[in-house]
Amino acid sequence: xxxxxxxxxxxDCKERQMVLQACQDAxxxxxxxxxxxGLSIPASCRICxxxxxxxxxxxPSCQTPVRDGMVVHSRSPKAVASQKQVMEYLLxxxxxxxxxxxxxxECSLQDYSYEYGRSQSRFEExxxxxxxxxxxxxxxxxxxxxxxxTRCVRFTREVSGTSELYVDGRGYRxxxxxxPGKPCNNxxxxxxxDLCPVGALLDKDFLFKQRVWLLKQTPSISPVDSxxxxxxLEYNNGVVYRIKPxxxxxxxxxxxxxxxxxxxxxIQNEKRLKSAFKKEHGSLTKTxxxxxxxxxxxxxxxxxxxxxxxxxxxxxxxxxxEEAFLLGSxxxxxxxxxxxxxxxxxxxxxxxxxxxxxxxxxTFVIKAEKVPNAExxxxxxxxxxxxxxxxxxxxxxxNPLLKNLKGGWIVGGxxxxxxxxxxxxxxxxxxxxxxxxxxTTLSESAxxxxxxxxxxxxxxxxxxxxxxxxxxAAAIVPPEGITREGDLYLALLxxxxxxxxxAIRKEMGEPxxxxxxxxxxxxxxxxxxxxx
Amino acid sequence: xxxxEPVLTKRIDADxxxxxxxxxxxxxxxxxxxxxxxxxxxxxxxxxKTVTDSGLRGRGGAGFSAGQKRSFIPREKKGxxxxxxxxxxxxxxxxxxxxxxxxxPHSLLEGVAITALATQVDVAxxxxxxxxxxxxxxxxxxxxxxYQKGIFGxxxxxxxxxxxxxxxxxxxxxxxxxxxxxxxxxxxxKRGWPRNKPPFPAIAGAFGRPxxxxxxxxxxxxxxxxxxxxxxxxxxGTPSSPGPKLFGMSxxxxxxxVYEDELGITLDYAINKLSGGMKGGKHKGTICGxxxxxxxxxxxxxxxxxxxxxxxxxxxxxxGTAGMIVMNExxxxxxxxxxxxxxxxxxxxGQCTPCREGSAWMKKILDRILAGEGRARDLDMLLxxxxxxxxxxxxxxxxxxxxxxxxxxxFVNKYYEEFAAKCPEExxxxxxxxxxxxxxxxxxxxxxx
Numbered sequence: 001x002x003x004x005x006x007x008x009x010x011x012d013c014k015e016r017q018m019v020l021q022a023c024q025d026a027x028x029x030x031x032x033x034x035x036x037x038g039l040s041i042p043a044s045c046r047i048c049x050x051x052x053x054x055x056x057x058x059x060p061s062c063q064t065p066v067r068d069g070m071v072v073h074s075r076s077p078k079a080v081a082s083q084k085q086v087m088e089y090l091l092x093x094x095x096x097x098x099x100x101x102x103x104x105x106e107c108s109l110q111d112y113s114y115e116y117g118r119s120q121s122r123f124e125e126x127x128x129x130x131x132x133x134x135x136x137x138x139x140x141x142x143x144x145x146x147x148x149x150t151r152c153v154r155f156t157r158e159v160s161g162t163s164e165l166y167v168d169g170r171g172y173r174x175x176x177x178x179x180p181g182k183p184c185n186n187x188x189x190x191x192x193x194d195l196c197p198v199g200a201l202l203d204k205d206f207l208f209k210q211r212v213w214l215l216k217q218t219p220s221i222s223p224v225d226s227x228x229x230x231x232x233l234e235y236n237n238g239v240v241y242r243i244k245p246x247x248x249x250x251x252x253x254x255x256x257x258x259x260x261x262x263x264x265x266x267i268q269n270e271k272r273l274k275s276a277f278k279k280e281h282g283s284l285t286k287t288x289x290x291x292x293x294x295x296x297x298x299x300x301x302x303x304x305x306x307x308x309x310x311x312x313x314x315x316x317x318x319x320x321x322e323e324a325f326l327l328g329s330x331x332x333x334x335x336x337x338x339x340x341x342x343x344x345x346x347x348x349x350x351x352x353x354x355x356x357x358x359x360x361x362x363t364f365v366i367k368a369e370k371v372p373n374a375e376x377x378x379x380x381x382x383x384x385x386x387x388x389x390x391x392x393x394x395x396x397x398x399n400p401l402l403k404n405l406k407g408g409w410i411v412g413g414x415x416x417x418x419x420x421x422x423x424x425x426x427x428x429x430x431x432x433x434x435x436x437x438x439x440t441t442l443s444e445s446a447x448x449x450x451x452x453x454x455x456x457x458x459x460x461x462x463x464x465x466x467x468x469x470x471x472x473a474a475a476i477v478p479p480e481g482i483t484r485e486g487d488l489y490l491a492l493l494x495x496x497x498x499x500x501x502x503a504i505r506k507e508m509g510e511p512x513x514x515x516x517x518x519x520x521x522x523x524x525x526x527x528x529x530x531x532x
Numbered sequence: 533x534x535x536x537e538p539v540l541t542k543r544i545d546a547d548x549x550x551x552x553x554x555x556x557x558x559x560x561x562x563x564x565x566x567x568x569x570x571x572x573x574x575x576x577x578x579x580x581k582t583v584t585d586s587g588l589r590g591r592g593g594a595g596f597s598a599g600q601k602r603s604f605i606p607r608e609k610k611g612x613x614x615x616x617x618x619x620x621x622x623x624x625x626x627x628x629x630x631x632x633x634x635x636x637p638h639s640l641l642e643g644v645a646i647t648a649l650a651t652q653v654d655v656a657x658x659x660x661x662x663x664x665x666x667x668x669x670x671x672x673x674x675x676x677x678x679y680q681k682g683i684f685g686x687x688x689x690x691x692x693x694x695x696x697x698x699x700x701x702x703x704x705x706x707x708x709x710x711x712x713x714x715x716x717x718x719x720x721x722k723r724g725w726p727r728n729k730p731p732f733p734a735i736a737g738a739f740g741r742p743x744x745x746x747x748x749x750x751x752x753x754x755x756x757x758x759x760x761x762x763x764x765x766x767x768x769g770t771p772s773s774p775g776p777k778l779f780g781m782s783x784x785x786x787x788x789x790v791y792e793d794e795l796g797i798t799l800d801y802a803i804n805k806l807s808g809g810m811k812g813g814k815h816k817g818t819i820c821g822x823x824x825x826x827x828x829x830x831x832x833x834x835x836x837x838x839x840x841x842x843x844x845x846x847x848x849x850x851x852g853t854a855g856m857i858v859m860n861e862x863x864x865x866x867x868x869x870x871x872x873x874x875x876x877x878x879x880x881x882g883q884c885t886p887c888r889e890g891s892a893w894m895k896k897i898l899d900r901i902l903a904g905e906g907r908a909r910d911l912d913m914l915l916x917x918x919x920x921x922x923x924x925x926x927x928x929x930x931x932x933x934x935x936x937x938x939x940x941x942x943f944v945n946k947y948y949e950e951f952a953a954k955c956p957e958e959x960x961x962x963x964x965x966x967x968x969x970x971x972x973x974x975x976x977x978x979x980x981x
Contacts, residue, residue, distance in 0.1 A: 043728050044883040046927055057926025063728050082927060085920040089889035122913060125896035148882060167723065170706070171880035172892035 002068035087117035103199030136184035218475035228464025309337035318413035320460020326489035376463030407431030459501035586762035592747030595839035604734035623822030626855030629748035637674035643751030707879035726930035769795035773838035813860035821852020824935025826942030887933035906955035
């Protein structure tokens with residue numbers, strides 16, 4: 001393994017690694033704009049120029065491979081002069097409208113200007129004026145703020161493979177643009193906003209909503225498909241404002257799909273179920289969660305007492321594994337022969353595969369299976385053992401196990417209305433406790449309706465299509481009136497205490513017991529107590 | 533050292549009225565393709581050795597040894613090799629390649645074929661500047677002839693086993709595509725943004741394959757070298773820069789045009805003997821090799837025009853393409869520099885920050901000086917900005933930025949008084965408002981408004 005010395009620090013590198021990457025891996029910061037580990041290296045922004053002993057010129061550290069014994073100076077007078085000059089150059093045509101810029105607070109220009117720039121500009125001429133452009137359904141381009149790092153252009157060529165963005169013009173007049181009538185609307189388009197080191201590419205969805213320094217981050221997992229993309233939920237005052245990708249080399253790399261990016265909107269959906277209902281005199285009336293829950297438990301217990309094997313629990317692939325485990329155990333505690341049914345697993349026809357526009361190499365996959373945890377629920381059901389079935393068997397009625405079901409606990413939680421068309425006969429009869437986050441024809445005809453918490457409001461873990469179990473943490477508390485499923489199921493089991501995903505995973509045994517949040521993301525538990 | 537007869541221009545009459553376009557028959561009748569036939573009997577290594585021995589240096593501007601360049605191409609062939617002919621002649625003041633293509637296109641094609649033999653090239657691209665409509669037509673016609681006569685094509689060069697395809701590729705008129713890797717990118721159908729080196733084109737050039745890139749004039753020098761040998765070639769020019777050279781004389785001279793002479797003639801000779809002397813006044817300065825090389829001052833008429841003297845004694849970047857722009861005493865040097873910098877600001881490809889922003893900034897400063905708003909600190913600013921760009925300090929990917937730097941450096945330093953006269957020291961006026969434009973460099977909070 002080669003070792004290099006950067007500013008007097010000895011840094012271990014991998015073979016054929018670039019100096020900049022080696023420094024970043026070792027936690028030593030060198031400035032960079034155009035360099036992104038997930039894209040090709042143009043070495044064009046020139047902010048990362050360093051002095052290497054034995055080379056008379058400055059060299060771009062992003063593009064200089066390490067050599068054992070290399071001595072690099074990033075704070076030598078020559079390198080510092082170059083950094084200062086590049087910063088000054090980048091700012092001469094920059095509007096410096098940080099007070100109204102969404103990027104302010106997470107802007108490389110601001111950071112490097114502070115660290116490497118000069119306090120004053122000597123530019124006395126008129127700035128070049130460039131227009132604002134609407135480049136896609138979700139993206140604005142403020143070309144005047146752009147520093148031409150071309151990360152976005154390279155992204156659309158090398159990752160999404162759609163090549164919508166290009167560089168128009170030449171020299172100081174050049175701008176990023178789209179081809180006429182061809183907006184940047186691919187399913188990964190939102191990533192160009194994350195990539196932009198300055199405030200040039202902005203998300204219309206987040207525009208002017210929140211200053212970024214107010215946002216807090218919580219690690220989470222994408223709820224939209226079985227890929228299990230790693231994300232950060234960014235929130236303030238109990239409101240999730242945006243979702244950003246979280247790097248995971250094995251799963252999603254640096255990118256997330258736009259479906260994931262805007263999936264947080266379910267949390268703020270106006271139609272969300274926010275209180276419990278129970279059927280009284282043939283119609284659903286609003287009630288407290290406690291009352292509805294007690295009513296449901298009493299009814300289920302009496303059904304179970306009449307005959308064994310008459311209860312079922314429909315475990316939704318939107319549930320966390322821990323919740324599924326608790327609900328499954330609870331329903332079996334009431335009726336040992338209860339049937340565990342895997343809820344519907346909606347699926348698109350095929351995976352969306354993205355390829356490098358030139359090499360054709362596969363860069364990103366959006367999975368066809370549009371739920372995050374079908375694998376995890378299957379695993380939980382098989383770990384719990386006993387009678388089980390799936391949703392199709394339930395609605396077609398082919399499975400003899402399902403002939404004499406009298407009541408069940410049905411969990412939805414899907415991001416959109418999951419009952420398409422008429423309510424299936426199997427779901428229209430018997431005593432039904434429905435726990436969901438959006439109203440459906442099922443919740444309208446159920447006997448008890450319990451509001452569910454969205455994934456951003458609870459802890460848990462999901463298993464992606466490849467069998468990788470990934471934990472996620474609660475960013476915010478559920479709206480008033482909603483009790484987290486975990487707490488309800490603990491009550492259903494007759495246990496006291498607050499739902500703690502990590503402790504439940506220990507109970508569940510392997511492979512769940514070994515799952516825990518990456519240590520850098522573990523936060524002190526929020527002091528929230530269940531309503532019950 | 534003597535230059536007795538024209539070499540590159542032997543088919544081009546000195547009298548413009550008698551010049552004639554030489555196609556295949558005329559070319560062969562005047563001794564054309566003899567060298568190619570001779571080269572077919574030589575081994576690749578021999579051809580490279582002959583060219584290296586001749587000391588031929590690239591005529592495209594950098595003056596790199598042409599033989600050495602060929603020797604970088606891997607000997608063991610593992611796939612296609614390419615040759616890219618740089619006919620994207622866009623340097624202001626340079627019009628020599630065009631002259632050769634205008635009248636003697638087959639000498640270029642012969643050079644292409646010999647170079648292809650030496651470096652086992654399979655496909656040659658002649659990258660011609662988009663504005664050269666006539667030259668494109670002529671060269672295409674010549675290439676067509678060469679195919680018919682069995683030089684190019686799958687029949688092999690004159691029936692030998694070495695096959696060579698040749699295409700004329702039309703550029704879109706960007707100066708940056710004359711930079712060798714910018715040219716390769718444009719050739720591949722991409723935006724003409726120069727590549728980072730390494731890898732050098734000799735290892736991974738066009739389409740990722742080993743590629744030789746040569747200027748038109750360099751290739752035209754190859755057939756005479758093969759025909760008459762390196763020793764003869766070395767009788768012309770200076771020991772470090774042997775051979776004939778086309779000098780493109782323009783500006784304030786009586787007879788502007790392309791003249792062939794040996795390397796190492798003095799500037800005085802070039803102006804007074806080749807191009808009929810100064811017009812309209814005394815010599816004030818000469819841009820020696822396209823504007824990127826900088827300017828030779830009024831007292832530098834004794835500078836020898838070769839690749840080294842211009843650089844070491846003349847204080848310029850080099851001889852460049854030897855496209856001389858001669859300026860007489862009435863020339864406004866600030867205007868001249870502004871024109872050069874305007875060109876670079878316009879032609880900067882926009883990839884590297886220092887060149888993209890710096891050239892535009894310098895242009896704006898010069899515009900302001902010309903508008904009578906110059907201040908003494910502008911000159912310091914210009915001299916500081918030029919130092920921060922170019923491949924020599926390592927701040928840019930390609931050498932285009934060096935053009936801005938050297939033009940500014942030489943102009944401002946050699947004509948400092950003239951610049952300083954337009955850039956007076958600042959005098960605060962009554963209200964404390966500095967003369968000229970708004971003052972944005974005042975520290976925040978200081979009460980100068």
